[in-house]
Amino acid sequence: MIVRLRPIALIAVLLLLWQFAVTRNPLHILPTPWEVVKGIGDLLQHGLLLKYMVASLFRVTWGFVLAVLLAVPLGLIIGWNRRANMAFNPVLQLLRPISPLAWIPLSILWFGVGDFAAIFLIFLGCFFPLLFTAINAVRGIPAVYINAGRNFGLSSRALVSRVLFPAVIPQLIIGMRITLGVGWLVVVAAEMIAVSSGLGFLIVDARNAGNRYDLVVAGMVIIGLIGLLLDMGMRSLEHLKSLRWSYSED
C-alpha cells in the first residue's frame, strides 16, 4: 500500500517545489499550482473550457479519421507491392521530416485561416506516421502466413481479407494510438497559429489578452490530461480479445 503512494508522493513534492519556487520569485510571473486550479475553475464557469475542448477534439477527429482512411489502404498497397514501394518511398522519405507546422503558410494559402487549415495540418501530422506504420506492418508479416494462405488455395482477395488484414491489425492499432497522440500535439500547435478557437488558441489568447499565465498553464494541464485520456482509450482497444494474439506479453 505504501509503495503505491510513492509516485503520488513524488508528484506532491514536485507541486510543492513549484509553489515554493513561484512565491519566492519577486516577479511572480508563473502561476502557482493553486492559481492554476482556480484558473481551470474560471474557464469552466465561463463555459469557455467546454467550447474550446469540443473545438479541438472536433478538428483532431476529422484530421485523424481522414488520415486513417487515406494512409492505411495506401500503406498496405505500398507495403505489399515491391514496385510501388520502390516508386514512392524516396518521395515519402523526403516529405516525412517536414514538420506539419512548416506547411502552415501553404495551408493558409490553400484553405485560408480557419477550421480547414487546422484539419489539413492535423491530417498531415497523422498521415505520414500511419502510412509508414501500415507499410512496415505489411512488410513484417511472416512469409509463413502468406505461404499457408496460398497453400490452402486462397484467392488474392481472400488472402488480403483473411490473412493480411488480421495480421496487420495489432500493429495498426498501436500505430493509430501513437498517431492520435501526434494529432493531438499538432492541433494545439495549429490552433496557436491558424485559428481563433480551441485549446491551443486559449493558450495564446490568454497570454496576449492580459498575461493570464494561470490560464495558460491551466490550458496546458488540460491538454496533457486529454492527451492522456485519448491514449488510455486507445490502449483499451488494444486489449480486445480478438486482437490480443500479437501481444504475448505486455
Added chain:
Amino acid sequence: MNSLVEPKKWEKFFWPMLTTAVFLALWHYSVVWTATKIFPSPLDVKKGIAELIHKNVLWGDIIDSLRRVAIGFGAAAVIGIPLGLILGWYPAANKVVNPVLQILRPISPIAWIPVAIILLGVGDHAATSLIFVGALFPIIVASVDGVSNVPSVFRLAGRNFGLGPARLLTRVVFPAALPKIIVGLRIALGIAWLVVVAAEMIAVDSGLGYLVIDSRNSGKRYDLVVAAMLIIGLIGLILDSCFRWLEKIKSVRWGFRDES
C-alpha cells in the same frame, strides 16, 4: 512479396524517378493551367533556392537550426541516457518516477512554448529548451526499455566472471541495451527536427522554420516557402539516414535482426 516476378535491379532507380517526374510534371502543369500568380512552380522553387544560397542566407539558417538541434538533442541524450539506465536498472525507482513521466509526456513541446517564452524570453534559449524537452522523453523511455529487456543470462554471466556493479553496467548492460537506445535516439532526433522548425516559427528569428514563416510574411514569397520546406525535408532525411547507418555497425546490428 506477392509479385512473383522479381524486380530487376534497374527498377530500383526507374520507379522512383518515374513517380518523381510525374509528380513534378503534375505540379508544374497545375501551376501553369491555373495561371496562379502566387503558388510557385518547380522551376520557381529551384530559382528560389539559388537565390537563397546567393544571398548567403541559406547556410546561416541551416547552421542555426542544426546548432539548436545539436545542443538540445545533445543535452537530452547526456541527461536522458544515464537517467534511463538508472531507472531501468532499479525498477523500484522506475515505479515512482514513471507516472510523472507518463503525465508530462503527452504535453507537446509546442504547448511548452508559452512557458519557455515566459521563463526564457524569445530567442535561442527558448528554442533549445523546447528541443531538449521534446527529445528527452523518447530517450528516457528507450533507455529504460533497453535496460529492462537485457536478458538475464547476460547479467548472470557478467556476475559469474566477477564483474562489480560498475563494470557490469558499462560492459554488459550498456552494450546490451545499446540497440534500443540508438532507436530511441533516432526517434528523438526526428522529433527534435520537427520541434526546432516549430520553435523557430514562433519563438526565434533565425533558422529554417523562421525562413518558412518569414518568406510568407514579408512578401508572400511562396517559392522560398516551398524551397525552405524541401530543404527541411532533405536535412531531416539526412539526419535520419545517419542514424540508420549507425544501426548497421556490427557491434550493434545484432539487435536489429527483425527490422527491414
Added chain:
Amino acid sequence: MQTAKLQAGHVHMVFTRDGKSTPVLDDISLEVADGEFVCLLGPSGCGKSTLLSTMAGFLSPTSGEIKIDSEVVHGPDPRRIFVFQERGVFPWLTVEGNIAFGLFHLPAAERRQRVAHYVKMVGLEGFEKAYPPALSGGMKQRLEVARALAVNPDMLFLDEPFGALDSITRLVMRGELLRIWEAERKTIIFVTHDIDEAVQLADRVVVMSARPATIQQIVNIDIPHPRDISSPRYLELRDGIFQQIGLAHKI
C-alpha cells in the same frame, strides 16, 4: 581421502510466488570430487537446473548449504563458471572479445596469448573477428566454452549446453567436451535430460526424480574413455537408468 571439491548438504529449495510455495528441491545431498565429471539427469522441469544454479551461487537454498573447497557458496565466482546454452554469448563482442571478457585484469599481451590459445582449443581459428550472429549454433556453444575456460576456473557448470543443437552436432560436441576435459581436468557438473548423453560423458550419473526433485540413484559409469556405445556394459548401464526412470523400452 581428499575432501570433496563440492559438497551439497541437505539442500532444500522452495519458490514462493504470489503467496504460493512450490517446493523444487527436496533434501539434496551430494559430493563431487575434484576433476570428476558428474551428470545431473532428469526429466525437464524437475529442478536440476535450479540445483545447478544454486551450486553456482546464483540462487540461495531455502535451507541446507553448498560448500566448494570447504567454503560456503555465497554468490557467483569466476572460479566456477556457468555455461549457458549458446544464448549466453555476448552478441556485441567478437569471438576474441567474448573469450577475453573475463580477462580484464590481465596485461594486454598475456590476454592476447590466452585468447589465441583457447580459440585454437575449441577449433574456432579463422573466426576470431567474427560476431556471434555469423556463427552456427555449435560454434557459439564452443565459443561459450572457450570463454569459460579462458579464466581458468576450477569448476564448470553446464546447463543442457547442447540442447539447441541438432543431433549430429551434439555427438561431435560431446567428443569435443571430453577432449577438453581430459586436457584440463576441471570438475564438471553437467545437466541433461538425455540418458545417452549422460552415460556417454559422465563418471557418475545422478538420477533425479520429478519435482520436487530428490536424488533417486547415483550410477557409477565405470567404462574408460573412449566409450563404445554398442558395448554390452554401456547398454547395461543405460538400460538400468531407463528402468530407474520407469521408461518403456520399445516405442
